Amino acid sequence: MDVEFEKVQVERGGCRVLDIPSLRLRSGRTTAVLGPNGSGKTTLLRLIAGLERARAGRVSYGGSAKPSVAYVFQEEVFLRRSVRDNLELGLRLRGVNNAEMRGRVDEAAARLGISHLMDRRADHLSGGEGRRVNLARALCLRASLVLLDEPLEGLDGRTYSRLLDELPQVLGAFDATTLLVTHNRHEALRLAQDLVVLVDGRVRAAGDKSAVMMNPALVDVAEVLGYSVLVSNGRRVAVPPDALTLGPGRLEFAMIVEDLLDLVGQREIVGRVGEARVHVAIPATGETPQRGDRALIHADRYCDLA
Amino acid sequence: MSELFAAIALRTIVVSGVATALSVLVGVPIGYVVARRSFRGRTILLGLINTGMGMPPVVVGLVVWLLLVRSGPLGEFDLVYTQQAMVLAQFLIATPIIIGFTTASFQALSPRLPDLLIVLGAGRARRLWLLAREARLGLLVAIMAAFGAIVSEVGAAMIVGGNLERSTRVLTTAIVTETSRGEVERALTLGLVLLVMSFVVNLSLTVIQQRSRA
Numbered sequence: 001m002d003v004e005f006e007k008v009q010v011e012r013g014g015c016r017v018l019d020i021p022s023l024r025l026r027s028g029r030t031t032a033v034l035g036p037n038g039s040g041k042t043t044l045l046r047l048i049a050g051l052e053r054a055r056a057g058r059v060s061y062g063g064s065a066k067p068s069v070a071y072v073f074q075e076e077v078f079l080r081r082s083v084r085d086n087l088e089l090g091l092r093l094r095g096v097n098n099a100e101m102r103g104r105v106d107e108a109a110a111r112l113g114i115s116h117l118m119d120r121r122a123d124h125l126s127g128g129e130g131r132r133v134n135l136a137r138a139l140c141l142r143a144s145l146v147l148l149d150e151p152l153e154g155l156d157g158r159t160y161s162r163l164l165d166e167l168p169q170v171l172g173a174f175d176a177t178t179l180l181v182t183h184n185r186h187e188a189l190r191l192a193q194d195l196v197v198l199v200d201g202r203v204r205a206a207g208d209k210s211a212v213m214m215n216p217a218l219v220d221v222a223e224v225l226g227y228s229v230l231v232s233n234g235r236r237v238a239v240p241p242d243a244l245t246l247g248p249g250r251l252e253f254a255m256i257v258e259d260l261l262d263l264v265g266q267r268e269i270v271g272r273v274g275e276a277r278v279h280v281a282i283p284a285t286g287e288t289p290q291r292g293d294r295a296l297i298h299a300d301r302y303c304d305l306a
Numbered sequence: 307m308s309e310l311f312a313a314i315a316l317r318t319i320v321v322s323g324v325a326t327a328l329s330v331l332v333g334v335p336i337g338y339v340v341a342r343r344s345f346r347g348r349t350i351l352l353g354l355i356n357t358g359m360g361m362p363p364v365v366v367g368l369v370v371w372l373l374l375v376r377s378g379p380l381g382e383f384d385l386v387y388t389q390q391a392m393v394l395a396q397f398l399i400a401t402p403i404i405i406g407f408t409t410a411s412f413q414a415l416s417p418r419l420p421d422l423l424i425v426l427g428a429g430r431a432r433r434l435w436l437l438a439r440e441a442r443l444g445l446l447v448a449i450m451a452a453f454g455a456i457v458s459e460v461g462a463a464m465i466v467g468g469n470l471e472r473s474t475r476v477l478t479t480a481i482v483t484e485t486s487r488g489e490v491e492r493a494l495t496l497g498l499v500l501l502v503m504s505f506v507v508n509l510s511l512t513v514i515q516q517r518s519r520a
Contacts, residue, residue: 049425071425077418079440090426141426 001062001144001177002027003048008057010043010201018043018201020057025194027062030171030178032188032209034224035198041181044198045071045147048179067145068094070138070176074150076130078122083114083133086122090141108140111173112166128159135170146171146178152187167191185226189213197221217306229305230273237302244280246289249298255280257293269295315499318476319507321389322457325396329404329452332397334445337408338434342420352409358402363395364461370395371465387468392476395462400452407451411444412437446515450508457504477503 003025010018018040025031033041046052048059049071061067070090078086084105091101109115112132117125122133131151138146151167152160168191171178182188188195188209195212197205199220205212216222219229222238229238232253244253246269255278259270268279269289280297282288289295340351372378374386374394385391415437423433438445460478467474469483477500484493 046421049421051421051424069425071422073418073422075416075418077416077422079419079436093423093427093432 001064001067003062003145003177003179004060006057006060008047008059009055010040010047010052011055012043016201018047018054020044020203023196023203023206025177025179025196027177028175029194030180030192031194031196032180032182032192033196033198034182034185034188036183036224039198040201041183041198042074042149043201045149045179045181048145049147061145064144068141068143070141070143070146070174072134072138072146072148072151074153076122076125076127076134078130078133080121080123082119083109083122083125084118086133087118087137087140090137094141104140104142105136108136111139111170112136127155128163131155131159131163139170139173143174144176146174146176148178148180150182151180152184153182164190185224197224199224215303217303219305222305228273228276228278230276230278230299236305237299238305239278239299239302241279242281243299243301244278244297245300246280246282246295246297248296249300251299251302253297253299255295255297257289257291257295259291260288271295273297311496311499314475314477314480314496315503317389317474318457318478318500319503321392321463321476322396322453325393325400325456326449326453328393328397329400330449333401333404333448333452334408334438335434337405338412338437340405341409341412355402355405355409359406361399361402362461363399363456363459364465366398367395367462367465370398370462374466386466387470387474389467389474391466392463392474395466396456396459399459399462400456403452403455404448407444407448408441411441411448414444415440443515446511450511453507454504457507458500 005020005023007022008018008020009016033044035041043052047054049069079089087105087108088101091104096104106115109118112135114129114132114136117129117133122130125133135151152163155163164187171191180188180191192209194207195205195209196203197212204218205216205221213225216225216227216238219236222229226241227238228241228244229236230253232251237251253273255271255273257269257271261268261270265284267282267284267288269282270277270279272278278297340348340355370391371386373380374383374391375381376386385394419440420433420437423436428436458478460482463476464479464482467476467479469475469479475483477496481493481496481500484490484496
């Protein structure tokens with residue numbers, strides 16, 4: 001089921017927070033929405049979920065008037081009841097019979113590894129357990145449209161890594177058109193096939209993740225995707241984070257060194273090229289630029305910006 | 307004498323019970339809306355509700371009496387000095403208490419919870435019911451506070467009910483009457499009945515409240 005936006009505008013307190021003339025989320029794929037804080041990512045999800053109203057335009061769902069939607073909130077949101085009761089709630093509200101409900105809930109719990117938590121109070125779970133229950137609740141709805149609002153935000157490093165490793169299989173089990181909101185580029189590339197870059201409520205880039213990632217034609221898109229935007233001889237380019245090297249090259253920049261980072265086994269110099277702050281990896285041994293030095297660096301890879 | 311006491315106690319429970327029930331029916335949805343929605347004048351409304359929570363019952367009684375008395379704007383309904391008039395006055399005393407506590411109880415819930423229920427497919431009435439169940443500890447406090455306030459008030463009951471022995475005398479007004487007659491022993495007995503009755507009602511609600519906490 002494709003999701004299509006046509007001339008959609010959302011306002012809040014007289015300010016336009018979303019303005020999307022046209023956008024298509026492709027059926028059966030996971031689309032990650034990337035953007036800085038306040039760019040309208042969550043508003044986009046809430047609009048699709050029916051929690052926000054558009055002032056103008058419309059969102060259509062491949063001919064379906066009102067699709068079945070599952071929403072995974074950023075934080076754990078539960079009734080003060082058992083995990084099982086929380087998983088069953090959505091199914092009860094949607095009129096699923098008891099036998100099927102039990103089957104779906106047990107299957108989703110097994111997939112998310114929370115079968116042992118079913119009798120625990122949902123509001124007494126740890127952060128990681130709560131996120132798993134959030135995902136299981138969405139999974140057992142078997143919705144045609146799944147909305148994930150930063151489902152891993154705020155987890156500690158180990159829990160984050162484990163859940164991130166498991167998420168691709170969970171998303172596969174959803175077997176739905178999925179929209180994932182995140183501000184983490186790495187997460188978006190791991191989990192999604194398509195990318196949408198949202199800045200100030202406007203779609204600045206959209207499409208297959210390789211196409212969007214490899215060619216950020218606009219400055220704000222490049223910044224959201226983690227590129228450094230640098231100027232050399234009047235030419236503005238986007239340089240990927242790992243593409244700067246100390247020394248002369250085809251596309252050179254003068255860098256003012258501000259700091260030297262010892263990252264045990266590798267070192268980086270931090271400094272400025274014009275207004276842009278950049279990090280450049282340097283060999284573990286050898287000559288080291290000092291604070292205040294003017295160092296020559298070059299970009300191995302880059303793309304020109306409009 | 308015991309039959310007369312029993313009738314007065316029963317009347318007290320009926321009048322204050324009906325007033326509490328009505329104030330819950332009206333006050334809980336209003337508290338939900340005030341807790342959930344942003345609208346112009348919301349802060350002023352909350353200020354008025356909080357003021358209403360501490361409004362002197364005798365003032366409410368006076369206003370209701372002025373409305374219901376024969377020469378008043380609602381005089382044609384001939385309600386003054388009836389149990390209905392007492393229910394009306396006690397309803398007006400209890401409702402701000404119910405709204406105030408309900409608003410605080412709903413505001414203490416996760417602000418995402420109503421959104422979750424919408425997305426899961428709960429309609430408006432089901433949503434209110436599920437959220438009220440989540441906020442039940444606070445809502446039971448609201449009911450106890452409202453019932454406690456109106457069952458023990460004397461001013462409004464005296465003014466709008468008229469303290470008629472066979473129809474509108476309740477425990478508090480009966481205590482005043484017996485004391486003014488010098489029947490201190492009877493007044494103390496009535497006071498004890500009021501205390502026991504209030505304790506039994508509050509104990510029942512507390513048992514429900516603490517059971518739901520588990």
